[in-house]
Amino acid sequence: MIINDREMAANGNGAATARKQKGLLPSITTSDKHHDVCHDMSAPTVKAQTIDELHSLQKKKSAPTTPIKGIQGAFAALSEEERSKQQLQSISASLASLTRETGPKVVRGYPASKSQTSPRVHQQHVAEPAISASDSSLKFTHVLYNLSPAELYEQAIHYEKGSFITSTGALATLSGAKTGRAPRDKRVVKDDVTREELWWGKGSPNIEMDEHTFMVNRERAVDYLNSLDKVFVNDQFLNWDPENRIKVRIVSARAYHSLFMHNMCIRPTPEELEDFGTPDFTIYNAGQFPCNRYTHYMTSSTSIDLNLARREMVILGTQYAGEMKKGLFSVMHYLMPKRQILSLHSGCNMGKDGDVALFFGLSGTGKTTLSTDPNRYLIGDDEHCWTETGVSNIEGGCYAKCIDLSREKEPDIWNAIKFGTVLENVVFEEHTRVVDYADKSVTENTRASYPIEYIPNAKIPCVGPHPKNVILLACDAFGVLPPVSKLNLAQTMYHFISGYTALVAGTEEGVKEPKATFSACFGAAFIMMHPTKYAAMLAEKMQKHGATGWLVNTGWSGGSYGSGSRIKLAYTRKIIDAIHSGSLLKAEYKKTEVFGLEIPTEVEGVPSEILDPVNTWSNKLGYEDTLMKLAGLFRNNFEIFTDHKIGKDNELTEEILAAGPNF
Numbered sequence: 001m002i003i004n005d006r007e008m009a010a011n012g013n014g015a016a017t018a019r020k021q022k023g024l025l026p027s028i029t030t031s032d033k034h035h036d037v038c039h040d041m042s043a044p045t046v047k048a049q050t051i052d053e054l055h056s057l058q059k060k061k062s063a064p065t066t067p068i069k070g071i072q073g074a075f076a077a078l079s080e081e082e083r084s085k086q087q088l089q090s091i092s093a094s095l096a097s098l099t100r101e102t103g104p105k106v107v108r109g110y111p112a113s114k115s116q117t118s119p120r121v122h123q124q125h126v127a128e129p130a131i132s133a134s135d136s137s138l139k140f141t142h143v144l145y146n147l148s149p150a151e152l153y154e155q156a157i158h159y160e161k162g163s164f165i166t167s168t169g170a171l172a173t174l175s176g177a178k179t180g181r182a183p184r185d186k187r188v189v190k191d192d193v194t195r196e197e198l199w200w201g202k203g204s205p206n207i208e209m210d211e212h213t214f215m216v217n218r219e220r221a222v223d224y225l226n227s228l229d230k231v232f233v234n235d236q237f238l239n240w241d242p243e244n245r246i247k248v249r250i251v252s253a254r255a256y257h258s259l260f261m262h263n264m265c266i267r268p269t270p271e272e273l274e275d276f277g278t279p280d281f282t283i284y285n286a287g288q289f290p291c292n293r294y295t296h297y298m299t300s301s302t303s304i305d306l307n308l309a310r311r312e313m314v315i316l317g318t319q320y321a322g323e324m325k326k327g328l329f330s331v332m333h334y335l336m337p338k339r340q341i342l343s344l345h346s347g348c349n350m351g352k353d354g355d356v357a358l359f360f361g362l363s364g365t366g367k368t369t370l371s372t373d374p375n376r377y378l379i380g381d382d383e384h385c386w387t388e389t390g391v392s393n394i395e396g397g398c399y400a401k402c403i404d405l406s407r408e409k410e411p412d413i414w415n416a417i418k419f420g421t422v423l424e425n426v427v428f429e430e431h432t433r434v435v436d437y438a439d440k441s442v443t444e445n446t447r448a449s450y451p452i453e454y455i456p457n458a459k460i461p462c463v464g465p466h467p468k469n470v471i472l473l474a475c476d477a478f479g480v481l482p483p484v485s486k487l488n489l490a491q492t493m494y495h496f497i498s499g500y501t502a503l504v505a506g507t508e509e510g511v512k513e514p515k516a517t518f519s520a521c522f523g524a525a526f527i528m529m530h531p532t533k534y535a536a537m538l539a540e541k542m543q544k545h546g547a548t549g550w551l552v553n554t555g556w557s558g559g560s561y562g563s564g565s566r567i568k569l570a571y572t573r574k575i576i577d578a579i580h581s582g583s584l585l586k587a588e589y590k591k592t593e594v595f596g597l598e599i600p601t602e603v604e605g606v607p608s609e610i611l612d613p614v615n616t617w618s619n620k621l622g623y624e625d626t627l628m629k630l631a632g633l634f635r636n637n638f639e640i641f642t643d644h645k646i647g648k649d650n651e652l653t654e655e656i657l658a659a660g661p662n663f
């Protein structure tokens with residue numbers, strides 16, 4: 001028989017190969033002459049007596065990171081058993097319903113591996129049935145409480161179809177039928193308080209529902225969750241500002257949702273978790289289960305319901321994880337302004353000298369891409385607060401669009417897609433699990449969610465001083481806005497309230513190609529009060545701290561969508577660099593027609609001819625027409641704001657109204 005070289009090499013030596021060929025087992029060397037060689041018998045045997053015991057050795061019980069507190073601590077008198085009981089009671093209370101008033105047992109890890117060690121709980125339930133018990137009240141639901149990413153990976157891969165590990169270690173998952181948010185299904189309970197406090201009617205994102213209907217949907221979600229063998233519970237924080245930190249609890253049915261929120265919210269330390277207590281806000285995510293069409297107010301099988309009085313949110317009929325992230329953001333848009341804190345749909349980063357920049361913009365305009373800058377510290381990519389002392393990130397993670405992601409153009413985001421990162425709706429090569437970021441087969445809105453510390457120059461804790469630059473990003477599909485303009489305060493407010501962009505396909509459902517959109521405060525889908533309330537706060541803060549406003553078009557040049565092309569990311573980065581460095585403030589400017597924008601004549605690293613969009617259009621008449629068309633859209637949109645006063649200052653209001661296009 002012929003043995004090829006490769007086989008020889010693989011078997012290590014010719015003699016062993018020969019023995020194997022004769023059907024003999026490899027010999028065991030018992031001699032201890034060669035001490036430099038590791039022999040079969042030289043390793044000590046494992047301590048386990050059985051296979052089960054051996055497997056139990058694989059998982060180390062983690063030691064508490066701090067010793068149990070001394071007598072002076074608030075929970076000092078509590079035994080570990082007592083504390084876990086209190087935690088259980090808190091979660092049980094969250095999951096109470098008519099059919100199930102007693103709650104499930106808190107288990108860390110898998111139901112399968114733990115059920116043998118906790119049979120007492122089953123017996124207790126059987127032995128003491130509640131009066132008028134239904135089958136559902138007898139049922140046992142495991143609560144998988146604040147699992148680690150590794151445990152969540154295992155849960156997802158084991159139980160959730162469509163979960164895979166990609167070649168770089170991320171968890172690829174599918175969000176189901178919905179691959180974007182459903183703003184038309186977002187409802188808010190209108191009660192005596194919110195009737196007065198919130199923004200209702202034309203332009204408002206708040207679709208009203210009554211308290212009773214909320215409770216119908218809440219019970220539907222809770223019953224659904226209780227009907228499962230297990231639910232995931234995340235107890236986490238929002239806001240890096242310690243004085244304005246909010247405790248959130250997320251109850252969900254999927255490991256995908258639990259890992260997503262683990263990444264997006266601020267992760268408590270084990271000590272913080274011990275003292276967590278009652279959450280300030282709770283999400284019930286029963287997204288796999290639809291709402292009932294016979295329920296009043298329901299217009300589709302999806303409903304995302306917010307009840308500010310109860311401090312609860314219910315999700316039915318959509319598994320898109322962004323609903324949880326943005327639902328909590330809406331809550332912050334209510335809670336923070338009540339404390340005179342401005343909540344912002346913006347990215348934020350800081351230079352070496354402590355200069356902070358905010359990046360406002362609608363979905364897909366570049367907040368994540370441009371705030372993630374290798375030369376600056378990342379404070380956050382999407383949601384911030386501006387207080388009396390400075391800025392703070394609301395979240396603990398980033399949510400990057402990854403359609404056409406490239407290592408070369410966005411290296412930090414590329415490298416963040418590793419173990420622990422949730423990769424939504426991407427397509428990968430079946431065998432190698434290499435992701436094809438150009439593939440839009442599932443959706444255009446492919447996303448990566450990762451903890452902020454996956455970005456090497458993240459600033460932790462994610463807080464910073466008052467902003468120096470306020471950059472408004474617009475992805476102008478018409479291709480008529482200049483790549484960069486310097487704004488005065490009134491213009492900044494005008495464009496902030498307008499919130500213009502061409503909505504990039506996918507993030508909101510049903511949008512298939514870029515389309516002009518106006519979304520007040522660059523986040524009308526999330527604000528809770530009238531836009532002028534946030535605008536007045538922004539004006540006051542920018543004035544007080546001397547921040548400069550900028551309008552940056554990250555969209556089209558040389559023509560509208562279809563004929564022109566998107567401004568090169570490399571050029572936009574150069575523009576942003578010039579804003580940060582202060583060099584753009586000192587540049588020479590000229591004023592554009594119609595919009596009256598101040599545009600620089602030169603920016604280092606950017607071809608000067610693109611700075612005035614008229615130069616990039618070969619069809620000059622087409623340019624004029626398009627410019628007028630966009631100006632008209634701005635004017636129409638602003639009509640609903642013309643009889644609103646912005647702040648206490650009449651003069652500013654008039655200036656803002658005059659800061660729009662002139663034609």
Ligand SMILES: Nc1ncnc2c1ncn2[C@@H]1O[C@H](COP(=O)(O)OP(=O)(O)OP(=O)(O)O)[C@@H](O)[C@H]1O
Pocket residue numbers: 361362363364365366367368369370381382399400401402403507554555566567568569570572
């Ligand atoms: N000139 C440009 N400037 C900024 N981004 C660009 C540019 N050209 C292309 N892009 C792409 O546009 C997308 C911007 O998406 P990004 O994730 O930054 O959106 P976002 O503002 O954070 O939105 P969301 O609020 O939905 O998270 C990225 O995919 C980026 O690669």
Ligand SMILES: O=C([O-])CC(=O)C(=O)O
Pocket residue numbers: 180181322323325326362363382399507
């Ligand atoms: O919520 C989402 O799906 C993504 C996001 O950040 C936005 O739309 O602003």
Ligand SMILES: [Ca+2]
Pocket residue numbers: 367368381382399400401
């Ligand atoms: Ca983003």
Ligand SMILES: [Mn+2]
Pocket residue numbers: 345363382
């Ligand atoms: Mn966003």
